[in-house]
Amino acid sequence: MIYLDAAATAPVREDVLQTIAPLLTRDFGNPSSSHGAGETAARALDYARRTAAGVLGCRPGEIVFTSGGTEADNLAVKGWALAAPRGRHLVSSAVEHPAVLESLDFLRRVHGFRVTLVPVDAEGRADPEAFRAAVTAETTLCTLMYANNEVGTVQPVAEVGEHCRALGVPFHTDAVQAAGWLPLDVGALGVDAMSISGHKLGAPKGSGLLYVRGSLPLEPLLHGGGQERGRRSGTENVAGAVALAVALARGEAERSEAAERIGRYRDHLVRRVLAEVPEAVLTGHPEQRLPGHASFCFPGTSGESVLLELERAGVQCSSGSACAAGRDEPSPVLTAMGYGPDVAGTAVRFSFPRSVTEAEAALAASVVGPAVARVRGLAPRA
């Protein structure tokens, strides 16, 4: 089976596994304990914090380890809005992950915030000028994802960051899909907060972090023992934090090579699919997209049927986002990009893990056209 659903989750890297094994067994201490076992764990956590900070170009104290991308997004959006309202207005885009959109909606429903969702164009990009225009004197936070999970479009984060800085409004980005593929230097991106998830990068599920600029106040979501400088209580997932940090650092070291190599495999798949399936539509931006990401609509099919055919042919991918799988409504992301429900319901996403080989990628590219044709009834099932 060829796994092309890395945007949903990726396998744990072998080098990460080797690094964390002792932290789960021999060096299992609680970093808050004052004996030797605790100190060993505290040192490991400190190493993780310094390593992650090195990749992001921030101070170690600006990293808050979380249970993943969802918690990091919730902490950024709710933690910030509740701690520091300049006013009760929040600005974001129409294509954010539910972890952001539902947090915004919670603030609207329960705390009376007003939310402006900036629209996107047909390729899924938000206009930085529209972000600037949406900000008012009451705006407490802007948040725009770095790259979209469903269509792979990369957003103009640095431009929006520049506007936000000029306007004095804090700016958060959800970099869950971008991490490992795009530069993460928070200074160059002009972001005040950034969410990252471990399991997209080769660390285990349940690990993540939020970078949050030192001077920014944050109301914690989890209250308790005051870990993570009071910003996130709960005994730290030491192995998860170390795994995430190592995966981030290794991912960054390999980033250019991986983006170039996987980008080639992806381009081959896109060319082949568009040549063999004349009605196929490549969704998302043709160039400003994640290197390992290809998403299509196949009008006249159903996305789920194409997925089944592809799995029969030995390729696992997804209909859009893992979170939306099984839901009947058309994708809000594709809807925001202007696709009608008939077309949006035919979405199929291929997202390449770094571990994929050229031969696997080529094989996968060769089975898509025939699978779509079988679903359309144009060719007998093999």
Ligand code: PLP
């Ligand atoms: N943000 C984006 C863009 C994502 O793609 C995901 C997961 O798919 C998340 C946030 C949530 O991350 P996690 O699965 O670590 O909670």
